[in-house]
Amino acid sequence: MQTTWIVSANAGRARIFSEADPAEPLEEIEDMVSTAARMRTSDINTDEVGRTSAAGSSHNIGGNEAAGFAHNAKAGAPNKAYQPAQTPQEHEAEQFVKDISNxxxxxxxxxxxQQLVISASPQFLGALRMYLDPHIKPLIKLEVNKDYTHSNAQQLREQIHEQLQAQRANRLQ
Structure with missing residues (x-):
């Protein structure tokens, strides 16, 4: 019989259950918690001055002297108003997605x-899709765009089976 793993995840937690026999209860085999979920926002965000903060220097980005500004502008370097592409929370969520994928x-x-069911919060599900290995993607028999990480195993199984029945009904129409 094929073993199906059910992944229930969000940006802070991923619970992985195994279903080898539909007559038996789900077995929780892993409960992963993001390191960022255990940290306060103040621990993730830093107040330290970065390399690009030397505002008075013509040798660094954001200088207030004409030569420094002109040099940096030509080099395509960011200025004092530079914003990173990701927030620290987004970066931590991305790292967590990579951990789950690995x-x-x-x-x-x-x-x-042999089969996989993924239930995740909408944004996290999109990130999982992006980082899952191409060998894993064909094993996915169902994706559920909901966060069931706080549900117990029986509630999760019921929700998954309802979604599978709805998916089968849609295929028949």
């Missing part, structure tokens, strides 16, 4: 599951 890939190599 865990799933390793487990697949070990033959621990």
């Amino acid at each position: 865990y799933l890939m390793e487990a697949h190599r070990e033959g621990r599951f």
Whole structure:
């Protein structure tokens, strides 16, 4: 019989359940928690002055002297108003997605599951899609765009089975 893993995740937590026999209860095999979820925002964000903050220097970005500004503008360097492409929270969520993806890939190599169901908060589901290995994607039999990380195993199973039945009904129409 094929083993199906059910991943229930959001940016702070991922619970992974195994279903080898539909008559048996789901077995929780992993409960991953993002390191950022355990930290305060003040621990993630830093007040330290970065390399680009030397506002009075013509040798660094954002200088108030004409030569420094002109040099930096020509070089395409960011100015004092530079904003990073990601917030620290987005960066931590991306790292967590990569951790989950790596865990799933390793487990697949070990033959621990043959099918996958993913239930995740909308934004996190999009990130998972982006980072999942191409060998894992064909194993996905269902994606649920909802966060069930706080549901117990029985509630999760019921929600997944409802979604599978709805998916089958849509295919028949």
